Amino acid sequence: MPEIVKRDERPYVALRGKVAMDGIGAFADRMGEVVSWLAAHEIAPNDAPFFKYDVVDMEAELVLEIGFPVDDLHHGEGEIVTGVLPAGRYATVTHHGHPDGLVDATRDLLAWADAQGLEWDAHGTKWTARLEIYKSDPREVPDLNDWETDLEFKLKD
Template identity: 55%
Template structure:
């Protein structure tokens, strides 16, 4: 794994409600999706709802040559109803291949490739399907543990990748 990454592993997660905003982006514009997180936090704040965990990018459909359908979201303790641009959902329970990385988000493509290779070497299969629009994932997360207002040095950011495994 990349030198600043922990050893990959498999974890079991419970279902987790969340709220977020759905975005269609390209690889060149993916960072703009993160700019929508303040809207999610504002929506939660207006309703007196505290986040239950760190914010994430959830990759729903991946076509590296065209568009990616992602959600920028935040876990919440209890299910809620979305409104306007805010969507509500449940991150599925199950087994996930995971790795935590400390370093610049630009390194995550390499970390992802290494996690995928590790999982293949373990005989693990991911919960996704190929479709005309691209790879459709049951749950593929990048969880951002570091608050950029507290730690502006992106080389010190901690991010966990969690990719749901097939049953």
Template identity: 50%
Template sequence: MPEIVEFPERPYVGIRKTITMTSFNLVGDRLGEIIGWLVQRGAYPAGAPFFRYDSIDMAGDRLVVQAGVPVATPVEGEGEIFAGTLPAGRYVTVSHHGHPDQLMGVTDAMLKWAADQGLTWDMTSEEGGTEHWGCRLELYNTNPAEEPDLNNWDTDLQFRLA
């Protein structure tokens, strides 16, 4: 069941790419690289790595997505890796245990729940349906090196409210 949680600002480092649904690996495969980059600098993840959806155009099969890793204190970016901050605020959050392929259904159920509650997202829509999100996250709580079976993964969705 979704719930509303208040989060503070959260620093992170990440990369951003414009992709399609079939080229998601261009972002997804970079999480390990970002974690390695942090460790080389004596910094470590301060939570689950995530994907942040900046814009979604399902009709045009175009997504702007970040792969990010939270840090305890801000770290200066370098090259393609940038430093950012997830905004403070109220988020609708829900946890999912199972294959990431099931997240589309989990997301749809969460969006419907929020609509039924009369909640408004930190999101704007363009004519044609492109959505620009203030902060829409998928956090991957399972280390794939420890649990390679995708059916046993734990994922949290966190979408910021207006």
């Protein structure tokens, strides 16, 4: 069941890109670039990796960031960007199962918030913070059907 949680600011490091819906998997495969950049700069992630959907236009392209929360704000290079996930209220739900089910989980979270009369912190297709947080480590949970993923979408303050 979805709920509303309050989050503090969280600095992060990520890879930013523009992709079509059918290109998300190939973009996700580039997570290693973020891991390598963090290692080269001796920066340790402090939580699970995430996808941050900055622009969601299902008929054109998505602007995505894949990255990790870190302790302090840093400076990126090239496609590696840094930023801060904003503090505030987030509508959240946990999806248990294959990442293919996230489309339905997202639809259900959006519908739940609409039924509650909640407003997203978004302007058209541009979102302030729309996150998929991948809690399962593939090295420890190799079966995608056993994965746990949190959806966290920022609400308007």
